[in-house]
Each structure stands twice: as structure tokens, then as C-alpha cells.
Amino acid sequence: MTEQQEASEDAVMTRIGQAVILLHAGDREEARNRLRELWSELGEDGAGLHRCTLAHYMADAQDDPADELAWDLRALTAVCAPRDGPQAEPGEGAGEQPEAEPAEGPEDRSGDGAGGSGGRPCVPEEPDPAVRVLYPSLHLSLAADYLKLQRPEEARIHLARARAAAGVLPDDGYGYGNGVRAALARLERLLAGEPGGGLRPFPEQHP
Template sequence: MVAKRQEEASPDAVLTRIGQAVMLHRGGDREEARNRLGELWQELGVEDDTLHHCTLAHYLADTQDDPADELAWDLRALAVADRLMRDHDAWAEHDGAAAEPVAEGAERAARSGRPPLREQPCSPGDDGEEAGEPGATEAAETSRRRAVAAVRGLYPALHLNLAADYAKLGRPDAARAQLDLAKATSGALSDDSYGKGVRTAIGRLALRLTDTSGEPAPPPGQHPWA
């Protein structure tokens, strides 16, 4: 029983379950997807800030029927991402590396048109090796770098979703501010189908926010790039 619980809580198992729920949602079963993601959120524990929490909140937002609830989950996802990056910055500063706080970096990038740079390893975490063992420090640094890269890659979509949320709620100024942040952080996107989709959606939403024809924003629970 213990082994089964550990397997269900493992990173790969969590990602698999998130993926299964997302497929249900894309298949049209929003309620079941919302239920499964909600159960997983409770299992992970709301006191811990991990990349899985950020990803889970990100997708939970898409399953909400009420735009206000969708906004709440998208804000929660962004808050987790910000805390993860602050942990990284604190680790980098403690390690003697200069790091720019995520909020200041994103805002400065939005004004300058350049994405914030985050090349240092992220916050310390359990990499599966005991401290002091050969290779433990290198493995921990690799793990931190991967986590930072993953969070950086999520920021454009996190801000894009918030921009769409605010547009649906009739708050165009807030929507434009979030869209500026989505553009500023889009340099972290890979040149794959996902990255291209997010960039296309940023441009499409930008047109909608400046369009006077009255074209509606994406419906509740739908990615703006879907």
C-alpha cells in the first residue's frame, strides 16, 4: 500500500494524471477533468509550492465555468511560479550569483521589450542523492536549472491566460498589462508547436484588445490558443 501511494505521488505519475485530465477536458468532459485535477490538487497539498502545483493550477483554471473562478486559479498558478523563482533568486544570491527578482525583472522586461534573464540554477531541492555524496552538488544544480527553465517556459502562457481572463471580465487595461508581460517573457518559449502556438495566441489576443468590431474574447475555460 505504501509503495502504491509513493508511486501515485511520484513526479511522473503526477504528470501522467494531469495529462489524462487535460485529454478529458479537450475531449469535452470538463466536469470530470475538473474533478480529477481538484482531487490531485488536494493530494499534493496546498502548502507546498512545486512546479506541479503551478502546472496543476494552470490547467485547473481552464476547467472552470465561471470566469472569476478561472481568474482565481490563473492567479494562483502565477503566484506559485513567482514563489518558485524567488526561491531560485534567494539560492542564487546566497551562492554569490546576482539574480533579478521575478516581479521586477518581468516589469522591466515589459517596459524594455526584452525578456528577463534567468540563467542561474533555481532553488535547492531533493535531487535523490544525499548531500556530500560524489556528484550530488552537480546533480542538484542540474535539477535546479531544469526547474527554472520549466518555470520560465510557463510564464508567457500564465500571463496570456490572465490577459484573456481580464478581457472576458471586461477589464481591458489589466488585460493589456498582462499581455505586455506575456510578450516580454515569450523569449523563453521554444521554437516548437507549443511555443509557436502561444506566440500566435499573444498576437491574436493583441488584435482582439485593439479591435473595435466587438469580437468576443475566448469563452470561459478555453485556452486563448486553443
Template sequence: MEPQERAEAAADAVMGRIGQAVMLHHGGDREEARGRFLELWAEIGEDGNPLHRCTLAHYLADTQDEPADELAWDLRALSAAEELTDSRPAAHDGSLAVRGFLPSLHLNLAADYAKLGRREDARGHLHRARGTADALGDDAYADGVRAAMDRLERELSTGGQPPVGPPRRP
């Protein structure tokens, strides 16, 4: 196996391990998922592959108990995304584009700042999320991200109170 092939196989293995931990988290085992994410973070390190760091930090944020910790991981995810080029994610999955990560990353940061009561920072990242939303596809994931942007915007415009009107269906 050539060095490039070995590097790609190792990259796929890391993404696979991230995916396994994501499944644990979605299955309700948050603590185990967080432990596995942290083990992977220790392996890839602060200077590891930006795609791995972005993906891992993005999911690690969701396993945090404290809003400030969630914010710190989401900031790491955005920082790693800013290091990416479109060619790196494409090596893992040809359908990925760096720009497509940004709406979700900025939305997560907006939500983090809202939880911390930093409404202006939340609005700024919500604005950035909307400014990059054209990179989203036309699928259920994109619809979910756009709907989350709308919900957060309503929350921010009503001072964190639910909007007046009929109850929303889940």
C-alpha cells in the first residue's frame, strides 16, 4: 500500500470511529460517546487533520453539560473548518464541501451564545449562518438547519420567550 493510500485508509478509520461514537450519542449513551470522542481528540491532537478536528469538535460540543464547554468545542470546530480546503473533505466524501459545514457551525455558535445570554454574539453568528445557507443542499438536513435558524431567530426576537400564537407541533 502506497503512503497516500495508507493515509486515506487511516482518515476513513477516524471518520468511522467518529461515526460510531455519534451513533452511541444518538442512541442515548452520551457519556460513552463523550469518552470516545475525547479519546479520539487525544489521538488526533490540536494539529491533526482539520476535517477530523472539525467533525469531532462539532459532535463533542453536543455531549457537553455546560454551555460554556459546548461553546468552546463549537469554536474549535469552526476554527478547524476555516483551515479546510474543499479538496480535503472531498477526499473523504466527494459530496462534502467546506462551505456546506458553515451554516451548521455558525448556527451552533449562535445557539451557544444565546444559552449564555450573549444575544448580540448569537445574532452575529445567526447572520453568518444565514449568509452561508446557500451552500446547503435541497434535502431534509438543509430543511432542518433552516428551520433551526428560524426558531432561533424567533427566540432571539422575543427575548427568549416563545412566540405568541398557536403552539407549534414538534
């Protein structure tokens, strides 16, 4: 990778980080505006890691659970290999649609689709460890979204896929890896009807 390419990638992550600062400060509308603008600039050919990170935070910035689901699906599909055959679409009610995506919503290449039709889990686009380590939290996000939308079966599918992918997580004390493992346990309790769960169950990933 050339120095120019590295600088360009750093600039993208810096812009995502600036929007995330606004989001955490409570300016959700401005954060959405900045992330949407960058999403359009990246386009469908943008780096998968950039699109995944951006879509993850755009999901956090949504007020409607259906919109949150649509963006979390984009985050996962950004780092999944395309598949032949028909693809399922996310649930009804996804409001904000980025210009680079079809009007009816993003494709769900996670295998089960928003309709819970069954199928194989997401296929990683590349063996990059920086991408693979995101899979557990991406599936956790989707599990939480489906639970918010009162679709527990789809939530369980993604929770199981988060568990299956958790082997790549680092053992890092109070860091990201063990935070995701704790979040898995919380969401499992929530799905089982036990106290102590939460609907956005994993630690934030800062760009």
C-alpha cells in the first residue's frame, strides 16, 4: 500500500471518528448527516472495513429500530462475499436509505435474511483478522435489533452465529474481546427471559 493510499484510509477513519464524537455528544442528526455523506462518497466500491465501520455507527444513530436493523445489515454485508441466487431483504419500515443502496433496503447476505428463511451464515470476504474479529459483534447487533422488533427466532439465529465466531476474540481483560463475550451472556439471559440483559449488548468499537 502506498503512502497516499494509507493517508486516504486514515482520512476516512478520521471522518468516521469525528461523526462518532458528535453521536456520543448527543448530536445524532449531525452525526447521521456526516455519516450519510461519507457513505455516498465511499459508494459500493468502498473498502469493506470502512463501509462496515460506518454502517455500524450509522445504526447506532438511528431512532427507529427498523432503520437500525437496515444499517446493521449493511455493516455485515459490507464484509461478506456475494452469493449467487436470490437475497432476502430487511424488514419493512427501514426509513433512511443511502443513495448507494436500492430503495427497498440492503441485501441480507447473513444467510437467514430478515424473514428468518434459513440458510448458511455470512462468508468472510477476506481472511483479514481486523475484519474477522468484528463478526461476533456484528451478529450481536443483529440479534439485538431483531429482539427489539420482537422477532426472537431471528435474534437467536444471530446470537448463535456470534457464539460460533467468538473464537477469534482476544482474551484482553476488560477490553473488546471479553466485553463481547460478556455481551453474549447478557443477550442470552435476555432471550431466556432472565434479568440483566440489554438491547445494545456489545462494547463500542472506536474507529
